[in-house]
Amino acid sequence: MNDNFHVFSDGRIERTDDTIRLVREDGEKQYLPIERAEAIYLHGQVDYNTRLVSFLNEQGIAMHVFGWNDYYAGSIMPKRGQTSGQTVVAQVRAYDDPDHRLTIAKRFVDGSIHNMRANVSYYHNRDHDFTTALDTLDDRQAAIDDATDVNELMGVEAGARRAYYATFDDILPDDFAFRGRTYNPPDNETNSLISYANSLVYANTVSAIRATALDPTVSYLHEPGERRYSLSLDIADIFKPILADRVIFRLLNRRQLSTDDFESDLNGCLLTDDGRETFTRALEETLDQTVHHPTLDRNVSYQYLLRLEAYKLKKHLLTGEEYVPLRRWW
């Protein structure tokens, strides 16, 4: 139940008997093994009907839609197999209590900065000197405790992220100049890649939250309703360095993506269809990779780590037991 299916081509996706098939514009048909599916990602222009939506609902499969420029456009979420009023009440209570909200938000930032630092530290120990960036990250990590409200905490996180992004130009090949983060639209290849990678991490987190009874709109670091599933923004921040950024470094440094995989126009810079497929495949492989989990004492996939993170938050909210964010241990 944890495979993602990505549809890049244009065409039609439909239910046929008890499975789902994709009919490409050239008439070629492809069947998706839905019994293993967690979610379907639509990247192309794809038609579907209500019969498909009902079927996805029955099967508990989410469908994430990526629109123009491959920005996340929205999700078709199956009605939850799991609903729990108690969970939502506990979630909202924690949000409504400023101290409790801040405590949880601090944990998200702690995990996020720790995982950024792990990436920087990796390159520092190879052939870069990132002493300044590491110092800044340590300093920001230490400042988390002093934050007295969520705004201040957001500032701490932003400072850490700036220092982190400042290392990218050294890590990445010269033809992928980054020069800081830009959005809407991204103005160069690296920014475009980060946007796309982050949106995939975000959508995967939405699926992971859906597997619990947590309400994806009630969040702690980000303001609820800021974007549709703001809890996914909270949790995805912890995982972006581990999932998105490491795959970006690897693909660009190994030249598996080149500037030819991007196209620029007046509206910024975007991945080509080929580039998008290359990146998505690499990210899916990473999601399937496993690490040994110290307390579960078994190997778990990166994708399952997302699910565990949602469990951990749910457990904290319902039992009061401490929530410790994922800090890369491997």
Added chain:
Amino acid sequence: MIDDTAGDGDDTAPSDDPVDRLLASARDESIEDDVHVTGVMMQYYEVCTRELWFDSRDIEIDRDNAAVARGTRVDDEAYSEKRRHVSIDGTIAIDVLDDGRVMEVKPSSALVDPAKLQLLYYLWYLKHVTGVDRDGVLAHPRERRREDVELTPENEEWVEDAIRGVVDVIERDSPPAPTEKPFCESCAYYDFCWSC
């Protein structure tokens, strides 16, 4: 001044003992008791008090758990022609055999005591709430084995201690800490408990 605290037999103040509270509310629907002890709770109490606490809070874990699916299937299929499902007071649901004995079906004999306690609770409830004395049968269809279960005085004491234990656990604000047990890994809450 009226002083009715003397033991004149008219004192109807509810007892604090969970067993008395349970019986009072089961016999008289005008007496409310927030805690409804179910047979499954008795079983969880014997297996894992943390699981009992989770169950009392409707904390279900969202995983297709093989053991859970198997238990449901065995319960649905086994002896289906010889037993009738009977629900009493909406509190306990039992299976009654043709000969009047109460049957509890379990997929394996790995956890005998929890299943026995659950069955004994049904017998205890029948005796003390409805005034019906019955014997019980614990069945493990996959192993073609049955065990007769009787409500002896020792067993009655076991049931009543367990009722008090159940109420104590589920009235806590937070669950008992996890403790590693041999069957943890097959539990639906395993990842929930141990993904620290």
